[in-house]
Amino acid sequence: MYKCPTCSASSISFFRKWLSYPALPAYCKTCKSYSHAQRSSGGVGLVVAVLIITVFGFTAAALQSGWPLLLGIAVALAYYIWRVDSLQLEPLSPELVSTARKTESMSWIILLIALIFN
Ligand SMILES: [Zn+2]
Secondary structure, eight states, X not given: OEEOTTTOOEEXXXXXXXXXXXXXXXXXXXXXXXXXXXXXXXXXXXXXXXXXXXHHHHHHHHHTOSHHHHHHHHHHHXXXXXXXXXXXXXXXXXXXXXXXXXXXXXHHHHHHHHHHTO
């Protein structure tokens, strides 16, 4: 469990932290506040994880064995979890969450309209 940035209670699970973003924030039951993991560097973690799998994948192909690839996936997964684990949770105001949700639903509606009238 992770500490809520508002009240410091250990109320946020790894899963909630991992999935959190402004339109779907992590919710603290203790102080009823919203927060999310700052993703400014989260994308880098994913790119590095993919690179690790690629390098181990080439090693697996060169050695004609599946083990290096499995090892690569395990290393990439451990690295990615460590990245998410080290992300800072930032508090979010209810107004910001509401705005983010409206923006996101508008994007989905626009995407749906684009798909229907394609
Ligand atoms: Zn809290």
